[in-house]
Amino acid sequence: MTLLNLQPLLLKSGHVIDPATGLDSVTDILVKKGRISLIAPDITPEEGEEVIDAGGKYVVPGLIDCHVHLRDFGECQRETIASGTRAAVMGGFTTVICEPNTKPPLDSPERLEALREKVEREALCRVYAKAAMTRGREGEALTDFKALKGHPLVVALSEDGNPIVEEQLMREACRQAANHQLPLSLHCEDSGFSLSKICRDRPSGLSSDRSKDLSLRLGFGPREPFHNEPGFIARDLRLAQETEASVHISHVSLAESIQIIEEAKKDGKGPALHPCGAGRITCEVTPHHLFLDEASRGPHGLPFTVNPPLRKKEDCTVLQKAIKGGTIDAIASDHAPHREEDKRAGAPGLIGLETTLGVVLTRLVHPGIISLKEAVRLMSNNPARIFGLGGGSLAVGSPADITVIDMEREWIVEGKRFQSLARNCPFEGWRLKGQAVLTMVGGRVVMREGVIKGFKRLRV
Ligand code: DOR
Numbered sequence: 001m002t003l004l005n006l007q008p009l010l011l012k013s014g015h016v017i018d019p020a021t022g023l024d025s026v027t028d029i030l031v032k033k034g035r036i037s038l039i040a041p042d043i044t045p046e047e048g049e050e051v052i053d054a055g056g057k058y059v060v061p062g063l064i065d066c067h068v069h070l071r072d073f074g075e076c077q078r079e080t081i082a083s084g085t086r087a088a089v090m091g092g093f094t095t096v097i098c099e100p101n102t103k104p105p106l107d108s109p110e111r112l113e114a115l116r117e118k119v120e121r122e123a124l125c126r127v128y129a130k131a132a133m134t135r136g137r138e139g140e141a142l143t144d145f146k147a148l149k150g151h152p153l154v155v156a157l158s159e160d161g162n163p164i165v166e167e168q169l170m171r172e173a174c175r176q177a178a179n180h181q182l183p184l185s186l187h188c189e190d191s192g193f194s195l196s197k198i199c200r201d202r203p204s205g206l207s208s209d210r211s212k213d214l215s216l217r218l219g220f221g222p223r224e225p226f227h228n229e230p231g232f233i234a235r236d237l238r239l240a241q242e243t244e245a246s247v248h249i250s251h252v253s254l255a256e257s258i259q260i261i262e263e264a265k266k267d268g269k270g271p272a273l274h275p276c277g278a279g280r281i282t283c284e285v286t287p288h289h290l291f292l293d294e295a296s297r298g299p300h301g302l303p304f305t306v307n308p309p310l311r312k313k314e315d316c317t318v319l320q321k322a323i324k325g326g327t328i329d330a331i332a333s334d335h336a337p338h339r340e341e342d343k344r345a346g347a348p349g350l351i352g353l354e355t356t357l358g359v360v361l362t363r364l365v366h367p368g369i370i371s372l373k374e375a376v377r378l379m380s381n382n383p384a385r386i387f388g389l390g391g392g393s394l395a396v397g398s399p400a401d402i403t404v405i406d407m408e409r410e411w412i413v414e415g416k417r418f419q420s421l422a423r424n425c426p427f428e429g430w431r432l433k434g435q436a437v438l439t440m441v442g443g444r445v446v447m448r449e450g451v452i453k454g455f456k457r458l459r460v
Contacts, residue, residue, distance in 0.1 A: 060372075186232075
């Protein structure tokens with residue numbers, strides 16, 4: 001990302017909320033050379049400084065989405081670095097962490113280098129990556145964790161979409177991840193792929209018989225398709241505790257999984273003692289698993305296809321309680337762009353970069369389930385700590401990654417206005433209250449009032 005025209009900026013009279021520093025008051029922020037240089041009330045503007053009136057708005061550390069699919073390289077018809085990061089800054093995100101299930105997958109430093117070149121040319125916000133845990137995401141041989149750790153984009157490892165089925169391989173992955181101090185971002189879902197790994201002797205598909213086979217062979221007890229999530233979580237937390245690896249559980253979707261994570265976090269002997277240090281256990285939830293259930297329907301009355309699938313209302317209630325109770329560490333969109341024809345053919349995934357903040361403000365903050373400060377912790381401060389990023393704070397000297405939020409702005413979700421190339425958004429038509437009105441990355445305003453610098457497309 002090139003940071004041109006770094007004029008000093010003075011953000012005036014915003015209500016600054018920063019869980020990292022404890023700031024919660026109306027004050028000014030001076031930004032110089034891409035960093036936060038002073039926070040104080042009534043700073044007098046000097047010549048050459050651009051003054052931005054943030055009166056009546058909330059000013060928070062730039063939001064971080066720690067689970068995003070940016071389809072580049074081989075699937076640019078679904079999303080690109082340019083379109084995905086435009087969507088990100090429109091939604092108030094200053095940083096995204098992308099998953100390795102690109103085509104080809106992010107499983108070597110060379111692939112990551114190719115990604116970095118694209119990011120430097122096209123990205124509007126900061127982009128980090130999770131590298132694949134196994135070569136080709138085949139679930140057979142581990143990638144070179146040491147070499148991957150050395151790449152500047154890599155902040156974690158993930159198999160995206162699949163658990164590692166073989167326990168011995170997973171144990172070795174945890175051991176090496178702990179050695180190289182790389183967090184593992186785990187997908188504990190029983191995908192068709194994970195079934196095919198263990199049920200080679202059964203016909204393919206996601207049948208009830210195959211799912212039960214998988215769960216019985218792994219010792220999880222008999223399970224319906226897509227209900228092995230708690231089994232994989234329990235196994236992986238056990239292996240993480242054994243090896244002192246840091247693990248972050250992606251898109252938790254079942255009430256039973258929350259129970260397991262809560263127990264693990266309570267266990268004073270294990271890594272949960274250090275929620276954001278070495279050997280930690282953290283987890284995330286998506287807006288769609290929080291607020292949509294198996295009965296929710298999209299356009300033309302069709303159910304939403306996503307992996308893990310939408311669950312029962314009771315599961316949503318437990319996830320919402322876990323947000324309030326502090327078991328969940330992050331909210332992430334799992335932005336998964338697909339074309340209409342791919343969706344019609346059953347491709348799983350939903351987009352969320354442009355709606356996550358609005359949904360969180362409307363459904364969690366305005367009704368008083370959590371405070372705005374808590375929401376910022378879940379969407380900025382915690383993801384930064386979990387993945388060891390520099391952002392997530394407005395401390396003086398930090399990079400000036402800042403999101404300005406209008407809590408009162410009401411808007412309707414309309415996919416046709418998205419910056420993302422995709423339209424597979426489950427919140428189409430929702431009436432939301434609260435929106436990002438300015439996104440600043442490294443001291444440069446990249447989105448203001450729905451206009452992206454350099455792209456001039458208006459969001460109404
Ligand atoms: O629904 C999903 N779609 N879940 C995943 O884990 C992967 C994602 C995708 O890449 O489309």
